[in-house]
Amino acid sequence: MIQWEIRGREFGNCNCDYSCPCQFNALPTHGHCRGLGVYDIEQGFHGPTRLDGLRAAGIFRWPGPIHEGKGEAVHVIDRRASAEQRAALIRILSGEDTDPGATVFQVFASTCDRLHEPIIADIDFELDIDGRTASAHIEGVLETRGAPILNPVTGATHRVRIVQPDGFEFAEAEIGRGWSKTTGPVSYELADTYGQFARIHLCQHGMVR
Secondary structure (H helix, E strand, C coil): CCCEEEEEEEEEEECCCCCCHHHHCCCCCCCCEEEEEEEEEEEEEECCEECCCCEEEEEEEECCCHHHCCEEEEEEEECCCCHHHHHHHHHHHCCCCCCCCCCHHHHHHHCEEEECCCEEECCEEEEECCCCEEEEEECCCEEEEEECEECCCCCCEECEEEECCCCCCCCEEEEEEEEEEECCCCCEEEEEEEEEEEEEEEECCEECC
């Protein structure tokens, strides 16, 4: 198994209500799952290949709860990546070189019957974790944005966090809401649904603590 590690930031949006039940091992709000993640790698490596400063994204769809499988996914790789970096990112995002169940990438890949050919594209991404705002644009593939939850009475921003000391994606995430439209092999639209804003630090064995 090739050693790898990435440290960075992510925005995720899925079709569940703001309090995504899947984060608590409950069934998804609507019985099925549509979700995506956009990643900004601040520092990282896969074997001898450095991954600093690159971006990636994953777009997913399952007919039921994630753990029941039968999903499909497509990954998007930063156009700036070299051939070696592209290959490394594809292996990480596809759950290769990773202990079973150790990372969100491995878990999601293992529940997908179909992984479409990766898309190579420019990834425009802005993220403010504490402010719970995000925006990402991938031409012809994805448009997503995130915002804080608002108090329905006062209109003030409402701050909530999810803490997962033993998770496989993040140790702590700010929770907000998101809107997304995806096109291509895995297409759907999300409006005013669960959004997460988090730092990630992962390796082949899971979260780095």
